[in-house]
Structure formats: structure tokens, C-alpha cells
Amino acid sequence: MGAAEEWWASYHGKIRAALPEETLFLIGARGVIRDEQGRYLLIKRTDSGVWSFPAGGMEIGESLTDCAIRETWEETGLKAAVATPFALYSGPQNIYTNTFQHTYQHIILSCLLTDVSGDLNPDPEEAADAAFFRPEDFPNQGPTMQRMLADLAAFESTGRLQVS
Template sequence: MGAVEDWLNSYHGRLRSAMGDATLLFLAARGVIRNERGEFLLIKRTDNGIWAFPAGAMEIGESLAECAIRETYEETGLKAERATLFAFLTHPRYTFTNMFGDTYQHISGTYLLEDISGELNPDPEEATDAGWFGLDNLPDPVSGIVVWSAGHLAEFEATGKLFLD
């Protein structure tokens, strides 16, 4: 099955099909991996050409942490053994309309993924490229969530407090 068919058969795809153009809640997670130089792993998404953290929709039967690990593995080939939640976003400001005209209010967890194994091998249906980037050399175009998440992680590491918004 390809990415489009996978999406159409997913929980969110079936919900979108049933609800038409209504704004939907979108339960999602993103995985943040840093290397020893403090650079972040980003993927260039196939659907919109924007560089971002690996992320995606939570499926029935999994937790947000499991979602972050699964999505990161599916999109990059890298598997995490540990996921630490450092940001949980629910504010209406995280309402976006995608390239297909579908509007979602995102409810998402951002996880620092550690104890990584595997080889970096982006799935061509999910990502056209992947690489390691510092905040001072981010690729263009880059998703705003990359800079936001890096700030959330810095705040979490400085205070030990989960970023809630």
C-alpha cells in the first residue's frame, strides 16, 4: 500500500472522509533526535517540500510516545528505545490548513528520542531527503515547528518542566 492509501485507511483519513471540510482535532507526535554535535535530524517532506522533524498521526491502539517512535522509524529508518515528552501543544494557535485544504487543530506531543539504532534511510514516500542541522544552519524552507520545538527543548532541559501550550 502506498502513502495515499495508507492515509485514506488511517483513523484520521477515515475521519476526514466522514466529516468533509469540518475542522478536526489531529492527534500527533513528533520525534526529535540530536547527534553528538547537538544537531537535529530533519526530513524534507515529500508532500510539501518543507524540512521538519519526523512526525505524524497517532493511530488507534498506540500512545503518543509510541507514535513518535513509529513515525520517526517509518520516515528515517532510525529506531528509538526511549522517548521523553518535553512539549505538549493544544492551543487553538496550532490550527492549520494543509495543502489539500483540510483544517486541523493539532494536539501534539514533542518527544526527545534517545538510544537510537538503525541506519538513516529516509522512506521516499515520506521524505525526499534527511540531514543533521544546527539552529544556525537550518535548511530552507523549514517548518516553524523546528524552531519552536528547539526552544521548547531548551526550556525543558533548563527547568525540567514540560512545555505546555
Template sequence: MVSIPWADSYMGQIRELAGDRVLMFIAARAVLRDDQGRVLLIQRSDNGHWALPAGAMELGESIEQCAIREVQEETGLDARVVTPYALYSGPDYTFTNMWGHTYQHMVAGFRVDEWDGELQRVTDESLDAAWVDLADPPFPIPGTVTRTVDDLVEFESTGRFVLK
């Protein structure tokens, strides 16, 4: 699957129209774990940071479809079964990116329960991909990775959907 160029994406088009104002950014983030408990991370092509597969929802898709598409675009894997477990929103999730664009995020966290295919370490959106033990993470890695995985562990132990 070829990823959508930023300028053609919904967020790219809205950013062009809105200029510098703060925009709402609806996205999905996916956690894949292997049999050894390692987490699949990608090294993002835009900033070089290691991150979970994630990205913005496009018009005409559900948030679940967004998570599945982002996994495919960034890893080459086909997510077959996903479970939503967290929603991150509100002013604490407002960020300015490296291009000076500010977004208030609303991000749904998904656990990928089943997938198939061959891991592609390099894609249009990733410089590398690896199964990582978070006790010894690669650098640089944003705090959202460990917080998202910690929230998944909380969900699995309590059965309560995480809202932050």
C-alpha cells in the first residue's frame, strides 16, 4: 500500500486552508507485541524518532480502519483483529510539530491482536522497524510510546477502557 502524500491527505488539505490556527487531529495508534512481549516500533521518516504505528484518520474511514491502515502503511503488516483500549484527548494533548503546526490530538489506542504478512522495515513512512524490549528502547523515543503501552497493560489488568 502506498501512503497518501501529506498535501493530499485530509489534514494536509485542512492545514493549507486553516493556516496557523490550532486544529483538531483525530488519529489512531497501534500496539503490536510478539510472543516475547516485545513491541513493534517504527523509526519515523519525518523526524527519525522511534514510535508506535500511528497516524491521522482520513475522510470516509472509521477510527478502527485508520489503525489498520496505519499499521499496513508503516510496517507492511495486515492487522486482522484490533481492540480499542484507550482514548487520549483534551488540552494536555496539544502539540506543536517540527513545522510549527499546532494540533489538539484525539488519539485512540488499539491493541493489534492478530496480524499477518511480512514486516517491511522500510516504507514510505518509516526508515526502520524493529521488535523492541521497552526496558532497552532505541533513541530517540517519545514518552507517548511507554505511556501508551503502560495504558494497555492497565486495560488488560482491569478491563476498564482508559480515558485521558
């Protein structure tokens, strides 16, 4: 079974098939890995060609922190032992239409991933490439990425989960 068939058999695929025109909630998590040089791991998504932090939808029976670890591992080959939540995004500003013209309101927990092991080896079905970048060198400087980095900085200075 290919990736497309697997997706349509998944929870999110079944909900999308049942409600093809509706805006759906997508509950998921994002993994943020920062190296010793202050660079962040980004993947180049195969569906859109956009560089972003590894992320994806939560599976039934999984926690959001486990989702951040799993999605990052699946997309990059790097596995974290610790996921520290720093921001939760859920408001109407998080409504997106993807490349397949499916609209979702994302409810996403962003986690700083630490105690990382493994070799950087992007999954070609999800990530055309993966690399570490300094924020000023990010291939795309979208407002979402900049907001997330600002939320990480706010969390690290206050210890408070950032919520929007």
C-alpha cells in the first residue's frame, strides 16, 4: 500500500472522505530540534516544496508529545527522548487550505525536542530534504515560523506555555 492509500485508510483520511468539503480540525504536533550552533532542523515538504519544522497529525492512542517525537523521527530519522511543549496554536488564525484543497483548523502543540539520537535521513515520501539552518538563513521566512521562534524564546525566558 502506498502513502496515499495509507493516508486515506488513516483516521484523518476517513474523516476527510466522510466530509470532503468541510473545514476539519487537525490535531497534531510539531517537533523543533536545535543544535549546539543554534541552528534549527527543517524539512522540505514533498507535498508543497516548502521548508518547515517536522510536524503531523496525532494518531489514536498517542499523546501530543509522543506525536511530536514520532513525526520528527518519521520525517528525519532523528529520535528525541524528551519533548518539552512550548506553544499551543488553536485559534482561527490557524485555518489552512493544503495543496489538495482540503481546509483544516490546526490545533498544534509545538515541542522542543532534546536528547536526540539517530542519523539525519529524510523520508522521501514526506521530506525531499532536511537540514539545519540559522533563523536568518531559513529558506522561507513565513510569519508562522517567525511566530513560533518568538514563542519559543518567550517560553525559554518565562517558563510559560505560549497559547494562541
